[in-house]
Amino acid sequence: MENKIKNIEHKNFFDWKLNKTISKFNTLFIIILLIVYVALLVVSLSFIKKTEIDKFMIPEYEHDIYNEYIDTTVSYYANRTYSTSSAGKVTESLTYRFVFNHEGRSEVSTSDQKYRMSSFSAQVVRTDGVGTNDIKDVYYFTEQNNTQTESSNNYSLVTDDGKTHPSVVYTRVQYYVGADVQVATNKEKLMIMPTNQDKNKIEKVFEEIVKPKNQEYDQSVDDNKSSILKQVSALNIRNKDNLRVGVFQTYLYRNTEDTGYNYRFYVSADDRVVPYHIDAQVWIEKEDGTYLPLCGAYNITYKYKYFSSSQYVLYDEANAKYICAKVVYYDAEGNSTVQYYKQEVSKLNYSFNTTNVGIDNTFNN
Numbered sequence: 427m428e429n430k431i432k433n434i435e436h437k438n439f440f441d442w443k444l445n446k447t448i449s450k451f452n453t454l455f456i457i458i459l460l461i462v463y464v465a466l467l468v469v470s471l472s473f474i475k476k477t478e479i480d481k482f483m484i485p486e487y488e489h490d491i492y493n494e495y496i497d498t499t500v501s502y503y504a505n506r507t508y509s510t511s512s513a514g515k516v517t518e519s520l521t522y523r524f525v526f527n528h529e530g531r532s533e534v535s536t537s538d539q540k541y542r543m544s545s546f547s548a549q550v551v552r553t554d555g556v557g558t559n560d561i562k563d564v565y566y567f568t569e570q571n572n573t574q575t576e577s578s579n580n581y582s583l584v585t586d587d588g589k590t591h592p593s594v595v596y597t598r599v600q601y602y603v604g605a606d607v608q609v610a611t612n613k614e615k616l617m618i619m620p621t622n623q624d625k626n627k628i629e630k631v632f633e634e635i636v637k638p639k640n641q642e643y644d645q646s647v648d649d650n651k652s653s654i655l656k657q658v659s660a661l662n663i664r665n666k667d668n669l670r671v672g673v674f675q676t677y678l679y680r681n682t683e684d685t686g687y688n689y690r691f692y693v694s695a696d697d698r699v700v701p702y703h704i705d706a707q708v709w710i711e712k713e714d715g716t717y718l719p720l721c722g723a724y725n726i727t728y729k730y731k732y733f734s735s736s737q738y739v740l741y742d743e744a745n746a747k748y749i750c751a752k753v754v755y756y757d758a759e760g761n762s763t764v765q766y767y768k769q770e771v772s773k774l775n776y777s778f779n780t781t782n783v784g785i786d787n788t789f790n791n
Contacts, residue, residue, distance in 0.1 A: 498546070500595050543601045549595075575601075640658075
């Protein structure tokens with residue numbers, strides 16, 4: 427009997443020691459497991475590219491060619507300003523100015539109350555470096571409410587000392603058609619930098635069409651020789667059937683402070699009742715062949731007017747030798763054509779009136 431009690435006590439003691447050991451082992455195992463899990467999670471996240479994270483914040487909008495009720499034209503301007511230190515060092519500051527213009531397609535006018543807007547929002551994908559695909563973040567502009575058409579919204583986009591640049595713009599407009607609420611969304615991929623193919627075609631247009639007229643101008647002694655340059659001051663926009671459907675023009679003139687050029691550009695469709703869509707991009711080209719974005723206008727689909735930008739300044743410190751442009755025209759079926767333009771800044775130093783006479787070069791997409 428006594429041995430039986432001792433065996434029971436020994437067994438209880440053994441079970442207690444075993445349970446205690448197992449308990450300690452379980453606690454230690456759980457801690458180790460958690461540490462390993464956290465470590466694996468951190469390592470896994472380090473291998474996920476930022477673009478894969480950011481794309482969850484990017485809306486799945488399409489590039490809309492034409493909205494039958496309302497349009498939102500997106501234009502931007504790369505405003506470069508300069509400061510000089512006491513040591514003579516010149517520092518460039520770059521800010522992008524975005525302007526969103528809204529127009530209704532009423533049969534009466536652009537300001538018909540039938541097309542009042544409930545809200546407008548826009549966001550921009552920004553990249554690390556100009557013309558790259560390395561996404562840094564998505565920038566959200568302040569949402570606007572209870573806006574009328576015709577109207578516009580203006581925003582500034584900082585570039586972190588010129589390191590970040592806009593790449594794609596997304597817009598969303600909630601508007602009324604009578605008493606019904608509608609939503610229009612759009613995606614515009616900015617032609618922020620030209621491709622090598624773009625550069626080749628820009629150069630071809632300049633060498634074959636524009637440059638000969640510049641040489642004619644330089645050699646002329648006619649008092650009215652500026653008319654020679656006016657022949658190449660604009661660009662005809664043509665459709666897939668090679669019919670002229672509009673015109674693009676950039677013009678500059680020396681500012682009163684003699685620190686640079688005031689510039690504007692405009693795009694006009696010949697028949698604005700017919701559905702169309704125009705995207706236009708303008709660059710400066712330096713002496714060494716470097717291209718930099720200057721301005722652009724996208725989703726031009728105006729029914730009652732042509733697009734005309736506000737006036738901005740291109741300072742001498744930018745060292746711009748040429749103005750270059752790419753204009754893409756879409757018809758109602760989505761067929762597109764591309765036109766290119768290039769001219770010396772010094773040859774655009776005139777306050778040209780808007781013209782309907784332009785050079786011709788059209789490439790089918």
